[in-house]
Amino acid sequence: MNRRPLVFALCLAALALPVVAQEPASPPVQAAAPALAVRVILETTAGAILVETDPRAPITSANFLRYVDEGRFDGTTFYRGMVLSPAAGLIQGGPSGASDRVLPPIAHEPTSETGLGHVDGALSMARFDPGTATGDFFIIVGDLSSLDAGKGAPGDPGFAVFGRVIEGMNVVRQILAAPKSSTEGEGFMRGQMLDPRIGIVSARRVSP
Template structure:
């Protein structure tokens, strides 16, 4: 099964089957203007969401984007980055993989997809600091209870994420809940690359 999934992923993401890694070993390095962040994708638990992020990296769609939003403090909060609906960068939205299905959680270092409605996520993501169970799916809750889709975890550079969330925010940028959360000086994502 893993070999079949690896072959399928290698076909989808234009990498040779010889160099394809097992789904549990795929890492992506985000080289930013603040330093390097390395993430481990959970292709085995969240294949659609992790595969989508890997495609953005392989196709260099995140190169030159930024982390533009920060909420909270260095111990609890999140930073958000990605394509910001740039029509030249975004791919079609993906199916939603709730945490109730994947078993993943919004815990320290988790990467999750930004979205409006379930199934609307494309090229924006956020990294969690601390534990945020309110972002997990809760089938018993009223309204939109699908939560957000975790697909990876930071394995190197969490100190960079903490520095980004603690960076100065603009008092005027942002709309609605994002007002006051937009970084005064966005942190550039120089490259996003799959590691060998």
């Protein structure tokens, strides 16, 4: 039995924001492209995670860095830990639809165009339909290549990888294993909401 479509369906349902999606009022933003990889330190209440954007996903990287530079991640949380197997899962965080933090949605950059993939430590964007991603992102634990473009349902564009964890995967795994509510979340999301949430104290650029 091929489990890949089932795994993808579970992931797709679980990566939607846990709030009502905001319909974009205009076409997705084509953000200015960063020419080089940029490192960002995420200071969380569980420890520090050092990440690096990838210039092969310029629109998504620029969007993430705008949230960093404008302090829009400061005071938000990692709110979800989705365990798919003992060796695979993801943690998701960001503004979670907060109206005073969310910027306009961005254009989708599929992995089939960027050459990136949902491997251990990859950073990727949460979304509903392609072109609806705003500020919520997730970090992969293990191999979740089923989230790459073309790996799920036929013609599916997958999710947009835009960077990777450089240091702090121990913290990522600690967050993934943190306690979860047995009642929060709807459908596939039930049992994935962290309780208590893990705070993102600050997000700042750092020198390579």
